[in-house]
Amino acid sequence: MTAVPQRQNVMALVAEAVVAGARQEQACAAIDLSERTLQRWQDDARAAVGDRRPARVQKPVNALSELERERLLTVVNSKEFGHLPPSQIVPRLADRGEYLASESTIYRLLKQNGQLAHRRAEKPSKPRARPRALSATGPNQLFSWDITYLPSSVKGSFFYLYLFMDIFSRKIVGWQVYDAECSTLAGAVMRDICTRERIAAEQVVLHSDNGAPMKGATMLATLQTLGVMPSFSRPAVSNDNPYSEALFKTMKYRPAYPARPFANLMAARQWVGAFVHWYNAEHRHSAIGFVTPEQRHAGLDAALLRERTVVYEAAKALHPNRWSGDVRNWELVEIVHLNPEKGNTLNSETEAEPLTLKQAA
Structure with a gap:
């Protein structure tokens, strides 16, 4: 005003x-x-009255009277309608030949009286805190895993790919295809990974979503035995496990991904094995400086990136007129974050929080 x-x-x-x-x-x-x-x-x-608008009281001529409002509240809070939303109350009243107010009017009246939420006898939703921010500065510190469906020749039946990856190096450290989905099989894969990678107790954090195989008693008992700390996403929030989701998309959008269902379990395992070899040993990953996950997992990426910088500096010195600025950035990605706090980035130079075996959020 x-x-x-x-x-x-x-x-x-x-x-x-x-x-x-x-x-x-x-x-x-x-x-x-x-x-x-x-x-x-x-x-x-x-x-000489100044601004008259604040003092103006506008009341619709068709507004409900106080008596009508009280009667309407009594009806919607009765034993018959107290558990129903206005969208269910209005048609029931109409079937009895009664009209007290429109659906929007009832919603507005309930809102004014603080009665709009959870009218039915149901458990109210609970706020879910985001997972604890994690980070890794080297291989075998932070793993992510998930299960994806692979189509079979039988309609409605699937094979299940269990896939574990190292978030720092992006290497697929373990995988297996089964015809069932359960925590016992997942625990067996994780036990094999810890043996091959020589994982010590309290060394690795394993992040996953909230599926039954991930939170099954057998899987949790296996992780406790191995000294691996579990970390879980919020229910129905796929963004909390982005590395596994991105890996599945890379796999299923590959040109070599079969257009037809897998004929049997062995065919599915053979195809996934070939994909894992390509991904780990041949694929130059854009998020880790275009080195292969195996090179980064083995610690060879720093030397490779330094050599690339030397090549580019030499090319610039030979033909400086072809360069308008600095050479391409081949810096080493030293830290990788999972569900970082606001302000942290993938290449943040902030000191990483040490990974300790405490119960994850």
Whole structure:
């Protein structure tokens, strides 16, 4: 709202322009003011009442009376309707030949009285805190895993790919295809990974979503025996496990991904084995400086990236007129984050929080 002193100043300027020969409409347009607003201000000034809008009380003529509001609240809170939303109450009243108010009016009345949420006898939703921020500065510190379906030749039946990856190096450290989905099989794969990678107790954090195989008693007992700390995503939030989700998309969008279902379990295992070899040993991963996951897992990426920088510096020295700025950035990605706090990035130089075996959020 425009204060009264400002109104008086604007009216004085317009009056001065009119006396100088300008039309009132043009004077108002020059200051982006509606002529009707100016007339209302002038009427308020003549009546010496100031701005009358805040004191104006507008009540629809068709509004419910207090008695009607009380009766409506009594009906919607009765034993018959107390557990139903207005969208269910209105048609039931209509079937009995009654009309008390529209659905939107009932919603508005309930909201005004603080009765709009959880009218039914159901468990209210609980707020879910995001998973604890984790980070890795080397291989075999932070793993992510998930299960994806692979189509079989039998409609409605699937094979299940268990896939474990090292988030720091992006290497697929373990996988297996089964015809069932259970925590016992997942525990067996994880036990094999710890043996091959020589994982010590309290060395690795394993992140996954909230599926039954991930939180099954057998899997949790296996992790406890191995000294691996579990970390879980929020229910139904796939973004909390982005590395595994991205890996599945890379796999299923490969040109070599079969257009037809797998004929049997062995065919599925053979195809996944070939994909894992390509991904680990041949694929230059864009997020880790275009080195292969195996090279990064083995610690060879730093030397490779330094050699690339030397090559580019030499090329620039040979033909400096072909370079408008610095050479391509081949810096080593030293830290990788999972579910970072706001402000952290994949290449953040902030010191990583040490990974300790505490119960993850």
